[in-house]
Amino acid sequence: xxTIQKNQEIQYTAKDxxxxxxxxxxxxxxxYAILSSLQKVMAELGVSPTNTAVISGIGCSSRLPYYISxxxxxxxxxxxxxxxxxxxxxxPGLTVWQITGDGDCLAIGGNHFxxxxxxxxxxxxxxxxxxxxxxxxxxxxxxxxxxxxxxSSPYGTIEHPFRxxxxxxxxxxxxxxxxxDVDLKSSQMTMMAAAKHKGTSVVECLVNCIIFNDGAHGxxxxxxxREDRVIVLEHGKKMIFGKDRNKGLVLDxxxxxxxxxxxxxxxxxxxxxxxxxxxxxxxxxxxxxMEAPDFPVALGIIRDVxxxxxxxxxxxxxxxxxEKSTIKTFDDLIDSLEQWEV
Amino acid sequence: MDKNKTTExxxxxxRFSGDSGDGMQLTGTLFSNLSAILGNEISTFPDFPxxxxxxxxxxxxxxxxxxxxxxxxxxxxxxxxxxxxxxxxAALKVNAKDIKKHGVLIFDADSFSQKDLEKANFTxxxxxxxxxxxxxxxxxxxxxxxxxxxxxxxxxxDSKSVTRSKNMFALGLICWLFNRPIxxxxxxxxxxxxxxxDILHANLKVLTDGFNYGNNIHLALSTYLVDKSEETxxxxxxxxxxxxxxxxxxxxxxxxxxxxxxxxxxxITPASDIMHELALRKDMGVxxxxxxxxxxxxxxxxxxxxxxxxxxxxxxxxxxxxxxEAIGLAVMAxxxxxxxxxxxxxxxxxxxxxxxxxxxxxxxxxxNGESPVVVMAASTPANCFxxxxxxxxxxxxxMTPVILLTDGFIGNGSSLWKLPRLAELPGxxxxxxxxxxxxxxxxxxxxxxxxRYWSIPGTPGFEHRNGGLxxxxxxxxxxxxxxxxxxxxxxxxxxxxxxxxxIPDVEIEGNPEADLLIIGWxxxxxxxxxxxxxxxxxxxxxxxAHFNYINPLPKNTAEVIKKFKKVVVCELNSGxxxxxxxxxxxxxxxxxxxxxxxxxxxxxxEEHISSLLK
Ligand SMILES: Cc1ncc(C[n+]2csc(CCOP(=O)(O)OP(=O)(O)O)c2C)c(N)n1
Ligand code: SF4
Ligand SMILES: [Mg+2]
Numbered sequence: 001x002x003t004i005q006k007n008q009e010i011q012y013t014a015k016d017x018x019x020x021x022x023x024x025x026x027x028x029x030x031x032y033a034i035l036s037s038l039q040k041v042m043a044e045l046g047v048s049p050t051n052t053a054v055i056s057g058i059g060c061s062s063r064l065p066y067y068i069s070x071x072x073x074x075x076x077x078x079x080x081x082x083x084x085x086x087x088x089x090x091x092p093g094l095t096v097w098q099i100t101g102d103g104d105c106l107a108i109g110g111n112h113f114x115x116x117x118x119x120x121x122x123x124x125x126x127x128x129x130x131x132x133x134x135x136x137x138x139x140x141x142x143x144x145x146x147x148x149x150x151x152s153s154p155y156g157t158i159e160h161p162f163r164x165x166x167x168x169x170x171x172x173x174x175x176x177x178x179x180x181d182v183d184l185k186s187s188q189m190t191m192m193a194a195a196k197h198k199g200t201s202v203v204e205c206l207v208n209c210i211i212f213n214d215g216a217h218g219x220x221x222x223x224x225x226r227e228d229r230v231i232v233l234e235h236g237k238k239m240i241f242g243k244d245r246n247k248g249l250v251l252d253x254x255x256x257x258x259x260x261x262x263x264x265x266x267x268x269x270x271x272x273x274x275x276x277x278x279x280x281x282x283x284x285x286x287x288x289x290m291e292a293p294d295f296p297v298a299l300g301i302i303r304d305v306x307x308x309x310x311x312x313x314x315x316x317x318x319x320x321x322x323e324k325s326t327i328k329t330f331d332d333l334i335d336s337l338e339q340w341e342v
Numbered sequence: 343m344d345k346n347k348t349t350e351x352x353x354x355x356x357r358f359s360g361d362s363g364d365g366m367q368l369t370g371t372l373f374s375n376l377s378a379i380l381g382n383e384i385s386t387f388p389d390f391p392x393x394x395x396x397x398x399x400x401x402x403x404x405x406x407x408x409x410x411x412x413x414x415x416x417x418x419x420x421x422x423x424x425x426x427x428x429x430x431x432a433a434l435k436v437n438a439k440d441i442k443k444h445g446v447l448i449f450d451a452d453s454f455s456q457k458d459l460e461k462a463n464f465t466x467x468x469x470x471x472x473x474x475x476x477x478x479x480x481x482x483x484x485x486x487x488x489x490x491x492x493x494x495x496x497x498x499x500d501s502k503s504v505t506r507s508k509n510m511f512a513l514g515l516i517c518w519l520f521n522r523p524i525x526x527x528x529x530x531x532x533x534x535x536x537x538x539x540d541i542l543h544a545n546l547k548v549l550t551d552g553f554n555y556g557n558n559i560h561l562a563l564s565t566y567l568v569d570k571s572e573e574t575x576x577x578x579x580x581x582x583x584x585x586x587x588x589x590x591x592x593x594x595x596x597x598x599x600x601x602x603x604x605x606x607x608x609x610i611t612p613a614s615d616i617m618h619e620l621a622l623r624k625d626m627g628v629x630x631x632x633x634x635x636x637x638x639x640x641x642x643x644x645x646x647x648x649x650x651x652x653x654x655x656x657x658x659x660x661x662x663x664x665x666x667e668a669i670g671l672a673v674m675a676x677x678x679x680x681x682x683x684x685x686x687x688x689x690x691x692x693x694x695x696x697x698x699x700x701x702x703x704x705x706x707x708x709x710n711g712e713s714p715v716v717v718m719a720a721s722t723p724a725n726c727f728x729x730x731x732x733x734x735x736x737x738x739x740x741m742t743p744v745i746l747l748t749d750g751f752i753g754n755g756s757s758l759w760k761l762p763r764l765a766e767l768p769g770x771x772x773x774x775x776x777x778x779x780x781x782x783x784x785x786x787x788x789x790x791x792x793x794r795y796w797s798i799p800g801t802p803g804f805e806h807r808n809g810g811l812x813x814x815x816x817x818x819x820x821x822x823x824x825x826x827x828x829x830x831x832x833x834x835x836x837x838x839x840x841x842x843x844x845i846p847d848v849e850i851e852g853n854p855e856a857d858l859l860i861i862g863w864x865x866x867x868x869x870x871x872x873x874x875x876x877x878x879x880x881x882x883x884x885x886x887a888h889f890n891y892i893n894p895l896p897k898n899t900a901e902v903i904k905k906f907k908k909v910v911v912c913e914l915n916s917g918x919x920x921x922x923x924x925x926x927x928x929x930x931x932x933x934x935x936x937x938x939x940x941x942x943x944x945x946x947x948e949e950h951i952s953s954l955l956k
Contacts, residue, residue, distance in 0.1 A: 050801065051800055053648075053649070070805055073809060074810065086647075089631060090645065090650065091649035091799060325625035329597070329764070330764045333623070337580045340579055342575075342578075
């Protein structure tokens, strides 16, 4: 088996990760942008298609593995996280991506999701959050905004939506990032960090379902106003945003507050510096909670904390036991049983 | 009596019963193992209460362990007990109906006070009369509690530890009764309590005192001798339960196939011991994920299978129900996986600690769509090893999920196992593509067996996308074409049907000249063959065809069945195998069914079969 190493001789391009399959999403579906960003990131990451495995559940978004030219497995609804866990534990040399939707990941697959995050399996999870069930034609999902009218909520939903980042942190996640389909640069930067993070990297992808939930992220997507409405976070960088790069975040007591540099004596020095590596997730949660219109929505790398992965622990525990054990072969194991001659 | 008489007998059934805290499982295991070392055939069965710690002395907390020793072939743990040990009135009450008419009942006389009797819901002072025990049963009261206290009075032990040692007194006494030297028991205890010298010494003292008690106070009992079995082939043996044998079978297969073994599992009675055993085996490189539920148990395993491991998952009925959809995915993706179902009483939570064969139809048919899988069943604790091994071999060579059915009876029960060597086991050749096949489609398959090739992620040139959507027969791309779907349904079925070419024929045991054929499958073999042999000994004629391979059926199945005038299918359900047989080999079948959470007894089978021969 090839080990994963950046192959110095081969410089991959996004094309190397394109399969021969015809992409079946609706024209202008937000999933296209994520697919194309992902292919670019895969090329830049330098792991060969051979050593790349893309695992998904069921949903429009979960069709993605067919479009990537590595090893792929399009499985059953909600179970992608568990399947990806098995893939990574059994074959740790692979770089494993899990593609999932808001329904696939947080409704039917919620249990597997939180447990893979808790275990910190080294996989990269892209949650395509269009706040709707696309494939089944427009029912509300666990992330649909309260009150939203869908086919299954003709009078508006009466449920409180999940925040994927909050669940990730609740499950003791070590990586959480958020990207917006149309914002390619921050998408690629965030996915790349997710790929490099060892452990379960959760990336919430805000995608537009043009058919059943068009404009769910419209407030952010508008090109003209986007820079004022999102903040792209990176470890070690100031929490500054805005078209004129003059807005920033500061702490006001226990809460975050938006300030303008140059007003009320605020200078760049007063603005928070993002520490994605802080094991204490309190501030990360605050960043995840930020909502329009009072706050910019946080994109980028919100949390990126190093920790041992489950798959490494499996391997090292086995190695430790094997080193000490005198039982090396199956026949040794048989010989170690209580036995007698007849 | 100065010298006790010793009677030589061919076989004997002993049941140890007491409170779940009384150590009856340990006592029974030690006694059966040391008998096996002395050359007896053995078969054992533990009967656990479903409550972990029911209030002490109550009916719900009774735990039992039965062992059948023989100088000839022993097929089952036996029906009724020749010797019963009852540590308290509750144990007596639960087991009274299973003491033989001329059996011996040894009980702890100290535990039969008014209060103890009340706890076990006795309403009179004479429990034996109240239970209507036959007066031909020999009652042997032994003050086990007080005598153990006396025995340990010089030991610095708390009173709880002292009382807990009384099982060793019982063991010593039983060793005396069966003319068993206690050396082996001492050896076992030394190993078990190596790290607890206080407990070890106390146990050894009580064990020895129990043995001498029989000798010294001249219990008015004749002792028994069960001779060495001459039928056991020479070799090295151990005593093994079915769950451990299953785990070892999976390990052996992984080594033979040169693959890592991966188990995805979620705890459930009576299947968890397979996971426990495999979790221990890090030395063998086994990877065990204790998943968040049964669905994740099988789906982690299926991910491991996709990634190139020998993948297995183990469960019991309720868990198999949860795995349904993922088994369908394994059918569609044509990936190898072994699913072990240690059956228990159902439906729903049912009778978790009791045995049944009621998951057969679930295993055969419990999925959406046309989704044939291989179904097989082990029939003894020891051959769980062989069938776990064969299940793995078939899965890997034919690229299919295989459901292996065992049950609580053989999963927890033990029998003698002749120790295998890896070199002696049949070879396993996973269905890898051959070099030069680079670029094959995900649906490419072996032209003869129809098994899809298994391309392992990480191998250059074999990149592919698999999944649960229907695929085009030729290109492997997703397809909803009507005729293609028909073709794929047919090829998946043909792949399973082909396996009948590689499995052994079903054998006819008993008298092949008989007019009456008994059919069974799985764990009932011991009881069925015992009944069949006993009847044949009386000069009547009866044959037995016992199935380990169920889907596909052995090739000679129809031929065998057609030879007999009358066929009766015996199973621990309401007629699941017989309904399968009726569709595969149409004909007239009689049925004998029992769904009581208990195995058959050989005597009830004998009675029923005899009635058919009249
Ligand atoms: C067991 C099962 N239940 C239900 C479905 C139907 N189903 C398919 S996809 C889906 C929801 C998809 O929503 P989401 O995960 O958000 O993906 P999207 O299509 O929006 O990308 C549902 C309910 C199924 N395929 N399997
Ligand atoms: S239904 Fe929505 S999510 Fe699905 S492909 Fe069309 S636009 Fe995309
Ligand atoms: Mg969705």
